[in-house]
Amino acid sequence: MSQVLSNSGRPVGPPRRDLIHLDRQHGLMLYQHCVVGACPARHPDGRHLYVVAPDEHLPDGRVRTARPPVRSAHAADYARTVPGHQAVLARSPAPSGVLGRLFEATATGDLRAREDGAERYVAYSDHDTLRWTLTSQLVRDLNDCELVDDLDPRSEPSRHARRLRLGPPLTRREGRQPVMTTPLPERTLLPGPPYGNVRNALRELLVIERSAPGASTAVAPTPAQLTDLAGQWVKAAHTCAADMGSVTQRARWQTMITAVETRQDAHASAGTDVPALCTALRDLLLAMLEYSRLEPPVTGISDYLRSRIADGTCPPGSPLGVARIAAELRLAPVSAVRVKLALADLEAEGVVESTSNGIRVTGTPAGRMERSVQVAQWLRTLIRKGVYPPGSALPRVADLARPLVTPIPVISSAVALLDDEGTVRSGLGVRAVVVQDPGFAVAAPLDLTTVDRRLTLAGWAGSDTSPQRVRETCRRARSWWHHRIAPAPGRVSHTHRTLTSMAARLIPAAHAHHQPHQAEATMRRAAVTALTPQPEVPQEQLWRTACLAAAVLELQELAGDAA
Known part of the structure; x- marks a missing residue:
């Protein structure tokens, strides 16, 4: 201006x-x-x-x-x-x-x-x-x-x-720790044929392929030019594979080399499938073309990811997307295959694992409780707060999986821990029942006619509690936990207080429509989840917020049209 x-x-x-x-x-x-x-x-x-x-x-x-x-x-x-x-x-x-x-x-x-x-x-x-x-x-x-x-x-x-x-x-003064603790891997030219030579070989192969029979099943004597080209680059590929530090990359190259060698027999009496040999040789040359680029090696990417996992930058359960890592390392799109090979090496070491939702970091962080112990402790808190008083039966294991956002096997292990310590009695095919003397003081159940006032004070004043906003907020909170996403600082606590305000509006509406024991237990569980102080561990905060989101969705179902 x-x-x-x-x-x-x-x-x-x-x-x-x-x-x-x-x-x-x-x-x-x-x-x-x-x-x-x-x-x-x-x-x-x-x-x-x-x-x-x-x-x-x-x-x-x-x-x-x-x-x-x-x-x-x-x-x-x-x-x-x-x-x-x-x-x-x-x-x-x-x-x-x-x-x-x-x-x-x-x-x-x-x-x-x-x-x-x-x-x-x-x-x-x-x-x-x-x-x-x-x-x-x-x-x-x-x-x-x-x-x-x-x-x-x-x-x-x-x-x-x-x-x-x-x-x-960027640091303000000398001696301050930098923000990025893990340096990016260096870009190096690996020993092997130059990029231009490999590209010229691909052009020569294209000329040979155009002159070969068109049908993929055609069998003919191998042209001498194709035999010489394949022999030259198979030998070069063997030399490159011998120097590779990545086990997965070496195995991938050995597979491509074997595919060329098995189709390279020029002295076979029946001839050779020339198009198949051209295809196998082209795949090998394309891999060598990518190998000759100025990019970080596979072993360097593996060391980089291993360091980020070791220093806690990528905690257990966090996703490792190929595209995201390639962008972080500023790799060319054609070199993203190096990230896949590095992740395959880490998976062979047991550092990461493949799941239905992609590749994630394995292991349990130091000082963090096992999931079954964490769930058992939360069930013990619900009993102590009067959600499940002595003499009452806990919901079935399958029914607890949704509100606790936890797989059924983990819920079963948590209930077994409570049974071993004498807090509940359970048996095969029988719902767990809270014993009369669980070994700790049990508070009186929350008064559902007045608990909405406490929830209103603990939540955000003026929060949007429309049905659409409730569903969006609950979906976001549960997605954070399912995908182990670390939101911006303060975002989890803000969402938790927003869900608390939503529970304050939905509990009176649900209580007016449903008053059976099971529905009241759901309302009290939602109130206790909202009013209990958040843990200090970030991953446990995500899980507790996801549990509150699941409880708010149940309240919305109980409230029906009044929501």
Whole structure:
């Protein structure tokens, strides 16, 4: 925008890119669009490029800024208009707060600016201050920041070098731990035939294949040119396979080499299936073409993933998607096969496992309880809170699987633990019953006619509790747990309080329609799940929130049309 106006009142002169209209700033920061072109500014690895001022750095290594991101194509020109700023590639899950002026009510009921009237940062979590703030700009907290050394793509000699050159992880002062603790694997040229030679061999094979019989079942004497080409590259493939450190990659290459050798017998009396030999040789050459690219080796990717699992960056149960890892390592699409081979090596070691939902990290983290012990402890809490008082029967194991968002075998193990310690009595084909003296004090059951007041105080005031919003919130909370997704900080607690407000509205409606013992136990379980303090372990917080989401869905079914 310009600060110079013409006689007609229109802005003229060179633009001032360090200034921006408030409405434009809100839209660009909300959708993370480029400040220059107002187009998506997402980097290929999922991050965004920001040009920030030195005073926007926080002591913990994050950057708090109200400046929208910029596309890499516009970054060099934009940075020249704001001298003294730094370019960083960073992640920003969601806006963290706003800039605005604080107001307060006077004795006459009017509003006046508080303090000196200057703008200040107000976090979204500060609800008491936020309601008295006249906001002007959105603010984001940037994580995983990396300095960008060079923004000008014209200084690079080739298109492959036009990617942003990244400096070391951004830190405020020397000695502070960087945000990224695991360095990316280095790109190396592996020993083997050059890329151009392999590409020329593919072209030569294409000429031979065009002159071969068209039918895949055609049998004819092998052309001498094809025999020489296959023999030359099979020998080169054997040399490359011998130097491979990845067991899975070596086995894959041995399979392709064997496929060529079995079809290469030029002295067979019946002849050779020439199209099949061409196909097998082409697959081998394509693998060698990818092998000759300047990318991290399979062993380097395996070591990188193994380090991220060891330092807790990828906790047990977290998904490992091939496309996501390839984007994180900035691999070319054709080299994503290296990630698959690295994951196969880790699966052979038992570090990861293949499930119906993809590949996940295996194992149990140190200090975390086994799932059956965790479920048994939560069932013990429900008994202690009066949801299942002494003498009452627990729901069937199959009926507990849905509200506890846990597989049936784990529920069975948890009930067996309670039986061993004498809290319940169970038998084959018989529902578990809480004993009269479980060994700890049992509180009186919650009063369902007044518990909604406690839930209202514990939840968010003014939350949207429409049926559609209830289903969306419950689906999101359960999806976090099923896929072991780590949401942004504070997102889980916010969702938990939102579900608490929904339970406060649904319990009176459900109690008015259903009053049998089983329905009352469902309502009390939902109330206890909402009012019990959240655990400190993040994964247990996800599970507890998923349990509350399942309980809210049950309340919605009980409330029926009243919901």
